Amino acid sequence: MTVGDSVERVFPDDEGPPFPAELIVIVDAEETQLRFEKNVANPPISEESYDVELTLDRSLLRGDVVLTPRLVRTEPCREGLPYAPNDGMRVAGGESWTVVVDHPTKNSDGFPFVYRDFSQEGMPPEELVHSFSKTPNPKMMINDRNENVVDVLQSGNTYGFRPNMKRLLKADFGVSLWIQLVILTGTTIAEAGEPEFDWQEGVIEEISESMLGTHLFGEDVDYETVVSELGEKISDPSKLRELITDLCEAVQLYQEYAEHLDYFIQEHSP
Known part of the structure; x- marks a missing residue:
């Protein structure tokens, strides 16, 4: 220069x-x-x-x-x-x-989302989200007729309005599945020593990067800490009850986080 x-x-x-x-x-x-x-x-x-x-x-x-x-x-x-x-x-x-x-390649996203046209699936076309369980692959079905929501959820960014919006939507949509997702992931770790599916890796990432990890395992948790702590607590019956209680509290906090969605949109939308 x-x-x-x-x-x-x-x-x-x-x-x-x-x-x-x-x-x-x-x-x-x-x-x-x-x-x-x-x-x-x-x-x-x-x-x-x-x-x-x-x-x-x-x-x-x-x-x-x-x-x-x-x-x-x-x-x-x-x-x-x-x-x-x-x-x-x-x-x-x-x-x-x-x-x-370039946008980074990310194999997991914290939630096992699938996108469907609800009008073709025998579900009310005005609904936005529907969850269903099919162990070991629970799903969160998103109505793809709402293009704006799908666009945000599929965003690969990690910083800015769209990824923050994505976190809020995931918190709001996923609260009904979170306990199941975490328990299934912890059970796999307890049995195999590590997550088995991409969505389980995503659950671990989501916990380690959000208030869920802080509430469940303390400050400054990382991916490896969550894997270790979650597997240990699922394996130990004396710690499992405490984990379930803490998890229910953490999910409620996560849901409260999502309730700020309207304010966030009004204050920070580009």
Whole structure:
């Protein structure tokens, strides 16, 4: 990244070089609704080339991510106009780069969703969700005539409005199945030492990443902790009753979390 001699035109003669400015890169990720800056070079800035290496959190980025260099004042300018008068103001920019971040492949999603046209399944077409059990594969059936809900539930993003909306919908839809899902998953772990089905891996992920895990197993639980603790409690009859009680309480908290759905939509919808 090069700061050319033309930059002299945006600073008074007595301000450099080097100039009272910092070199930053604006990171703009529209799909995850993020915009932030990364510092490249601290003040003062000279007319020279800078080696730039940016480290970005991939989990926060999807699709086209635009990187734009900016030169920003770090001190007020006493000269006034036509010079930028205040620190923090942009005085120069450069050509943008676009990085395409792929959606991650995820084998499990916390819920065994299936999508059906309810009008073709002998169910009331106005219903949105229907759960049914077929051990060892319980299902949550979603009416695919509601395209907006299906679109959110199938979103692969992990950050932003759509994935947050997805978590709320899953909490609301899945509460009727959660106890069954967790017990079936724990039974498999107790017998085999690990989850067997993709949906069971998803249940473990959901527990470890949500308030369910905090309520059941304490703070800072991870995937391995949930597998170990869940298998142990299912295997021990003296701990099973306590697990069921804690699980019922956790599911109620999870459901209360989902009840904020309307407020969330009103406050955070793009």
